[in-house]
Amino acid sequence: MIKKIVIVGGGTAGWLAASHIAMRLKPHLNKSYSVVLIDSPDIPTVGVGEGTVPVIKDTLKYFGISESEFIKQCDVSFKQSIKFVDWEYTPGTTEKNYYHHGFDFPKLKPFDITPNWLLDEELNKLHYADLVSVQSHACNLNLSPKRLVDKEYSGIFNYAYHLDAGKFTNLLSKHAIEKLGVENIKATVIDVSTTNDGYINGVTTEEAGFIDGDFFVDCTGFKGLLINETLKGEFINKGDILLADTALAIQVPYEDEEQEIPPFTISTAQKNGWIWDIGLRTRRGVGYVFSNKHETLDEALNVLSQYLNQEVTEKDVRKIDMKVGYQKQPWINNCVAMGLSQGFVEPLEATGLLMFDVTARIFADLIPPDKTLLNCTAELFNRDITQMWESTCDFIQLHYCLSKRTDSQFWIENTDESRLSPTLKEKLSLWQRKLPSQFDFRYSVDSFRLDNFLYVLYGMNFKTNLEHYAHMFENKEQDIQNLKNSISEGVRFCEQNLTGHRAFLEQVNKFGLTKV
Structure with a gap:
């Protein structure tokens, strides 16, 4: 026994x-x-x-x-999304260089905007996440995902911490x-x-x-x-396909104790890795994840110093060698x-x-x-x-391989198709010719599925060629307008019913939430 x-x-x-x-x-x-x-x-x-x-x-x-x-x-603090900054293009080359991977399921029923977003040049100028969920708008407004009257572990939006x-x-x-x-x-x-x-x-x-x-x-x-x-x-x-293998973590106090706290993780791509920026109630947690094959420790410390606009030395950080x-x-x-x-x-x-x-x-x-x-x-x-x-490795690699950055050897290697796993290569080849489907994900144990892939694929402006299917999506102007109206109504509801993230956290710490 x-x-x-x-x-x-x-x-x-x-x-x-x-x-x-x-x-x-x-x-x-x-x-x-x-x-x-x-x-x-x-x-x-x-x-x-x-x-x-x-x-x-x-x-x-x-x-x-x-x-x-x-x-x-x-x-x-609450986390409703990950905001990916500078992952698609080299910084300064375009204004539309961020996207949200939200935690609410994309709104695909009764009308899926995805094919119209791919086919319509004007519609394609908008962020994909802004058309399939209200959550990205709430994030950009720094709103809490719930109200004090909402019971514990429930809210207006899906969320993490x-x-x-x-x-x-x-x-x-x-x-x-x-x-x-x-x-x-x-x-x-x-x-x-x-x-x-x-x-x-x-x-x-x-x-x-x-x-x-x-x-x-x-x-x-x-x-x-x-x-x-x-x-x-x-x-x-x-390590042959996921090149980032070292992290430098640091705790950063708020310069202004009343400054708003983003209800999302900020992930900002760098030449040889990326920086996470997480706002807790009393401080920020910041870290630089990079490839030590492409950048020395001193160079990495300099990158982190520039991001924080303050000098960061080796004694200020916790260095983590990732296996x-x-x-x-x-x-x-x-x-x-x-x-x-x-x-x-x-x-x-x-x-x-x-x-x-x-x-x-x-x-x-x-x-x-x-x-x-x-x-x-x-x-x-x-x-x-x-x-x-x-x-999980495939999903992480997806974030890198879709990039159009060529400003360093790190990004050149990450976007090399020969480095892709057979399963990810197969999916991407398929999705170049058809929209992703729930049936493309065969295993119930997979942690990341259709909704996660949609946010990343089209957040990174992945090209799915639907020209041969264009006739199937004609005369959808009213559906598109109805969707936009629905999103606008959702944003107004959030503005009227949700409070700023920091203010809400202060209320929770003072009064607590409604018990389940």
């Missing part, structure tokens, strides 16, 4: 995994089952960026965490221990013990001695103490890798927390009752998680 699950490593990934497992095993936890998390107080949380995607709302609600308390305790990663880990750990029954042991693992057939039977710690278990979750970060160093797992390196790729078999024998031990690409679409969260929930649902089912369950998990990582 698998009765005792031991998680080695804390941080956001460890506590998400612990919480998902504890929720799955309720109400038997601490009766028939136990969940133990071992973490060292000396190891800081590793994180790049502080953004999430809307899935996190479902997770927090599932855990039973109050959204009001989460916002208050984790310095939270920006947060303080350290405070979020503290909230998760406190909730897991006090509400979900997870046992926490503060100790440093110095050795891993295995049986003759390669199964882990315990770990030795400096402070608490030997700790046995039936199943082990590796949340030890890029090191992969269990999955790599002990079980010799194979790492699939994606880009994923484990070929994240589940080996009685051990599964989670978080950075499992894989990482780059924080462009908040993929880190997304993969930590989703894969932990999938694993929790698959926990077998006894060891006889380990192999077949591991095979299912490994197949699905591999597909998730591959499709």
